[in-house]
Amino acid sequence: MNAPNESTRAAELKAMQDSIxxxxxxxxxxxxxEERLADVFELSNHQFAMMLGGAMxxxxxxxxxxxxxxxxxxxxxxxxxxxxxxxATERRIS
Amino acid sequence: MKLEELAVLVIEAAEAENVxxxxxxxxxxxxxxxxxxxxxxxxxxxxxxxxxxDALMRRLSSHxxxxxxxxxxxxxxxxxxxxxxxxxxxxxxxxxxTFDDPFVVSEFSRRRKxxxxxxxxxxxxxxxxxVVVQKLRWGRSKDLDDARDVLAVQGPxxxxxxxIEHWCGLHDTLARLHEALAGxxxxx
Numbered sequence: 610m611n612a613p614n615e616s617t618r619a620a621e622l623k624a625m626q627d628s629i630x631x632x633x634x635x636x637x638x639x640x641x642x643e644e645r646l647a648d649v650f651e652l653s654n655h656q657f658a659m660m661l662g663g664a665m666x667x668x669x670x671x672x673x674x675x676x677x678x679x680x681x682x683x684x685x686x687x688x689x690x691x692x693x694x695x696x697a698t699e700r701r702i703s
Numbered sequence: 704m705k706l707e708e709l710a711v712l713v714i715e716a717a718e719a720e721n722v723x724x725x726x727x728x729x730x731x732x733x734x735x736x737x738x739x740x741x742x743x744x745x746x747x748x749x750x751x752x753x754x755x756x757d758a759l760m761r762r763l764s765s766h767x768x769x770x771x772x773x774x775x776x777x778x779x780x781x782x783x784x785x786x787x788x789x790x791x792x793x794x795x796x797x798x799x800x801t802f803d804d805p806f807v808v809s810e811f812s813r814r815r816k817x818x819x820x821x822x823x824x825x826x827x828x829x830x831x832x833x834v835v836v837q838k839l840r841w842g843r844s845k846d847l848d849d850a851r852d853v854l855a856v857q858g859p860x861x862x863x864x865x866x867i868e869h870w871c872g873l874h875d876t877l878a879r880l881h882e883a884l885a886g887x888x889x890x891x
Contacts (some may be wrong), residue, residue: 634737637738643817645735649730650705652739653741
């Protein structure tokens with residue numbers, strides 16, 4: 610049996626991506642706006658808990674406060690990357 | 704602190720200072736689209752009485768450290784105040800000031816009150832149409848994903864597409880709108 614060619618693999622990948630996205634959409638459609646909002650908060654809190662665990666592992670510390678300081682440092686770096694060219698400290702008058 | 708606790712603090716402070724506002728960013732997009740995580744509580748706040756924004760930040764100062772440096776987005780040059788929560792996690796609070804941009808005026812005038820059980824209070828949100836227009840206007844990758852998600856979850860057939868197309872035409876973002884719609888897979 611021949612290995613699938615590039616275009617077949619790309620089509621299969623696209624079909625898989627669409628399937629995953631379709632499930633996300635249908636799940637969100639079954640929720641009320643209030644339930645979706647609750648998910649935003651739950652996901653956000655969970656993400657920070659995971660980041661704390663990652664930061665403590667990264668710096669080799671069991672001290673939670675040290676972990677949060679590392680997370681805060683990561684977030685400052687992330688902000689600089691994400692906000693580059695999107696924000697300025699002086700308003701340009703056109 | 705949990706993000707919802709910070710959201711309640713911010714909303715209560717805005718109400719106490721009589722600052723008109725609506726939630727924007729991931730919270731607004733999540734209400735109408737596919738929920739995603741965020742570190743921000745973002746509010747669009749009215750500058751009808753500019754000193755009230757200073758009062759709002761002062762009221763929150765025991766919980767949030769606000770950067771004294773106001774920043775301006777390089778797309779519309781709207782003003783933004785940024786704060787970081789004093790207790791962990793390092794959540795961010797952003798206040799975007801309303802200004803005389805026709806779309807900003809329109810979306811703020813169309814905001815709607817929604818009861819959020821998790822917060823045990825009502826808050827103000829933009830309409831889903833305005834979330835789509837705003838996200839397509841900003842055009843960063845996460846914004847485009849949010850716009851597509853709102854279109855997909857709400858369904859174009861339930862949205863006022865004429866309103867969305869009107870503003871996208873004015874913002875020159877119709878191509879982004881069409882791309883977002885094309886990115887929605889068949890749901891049957």
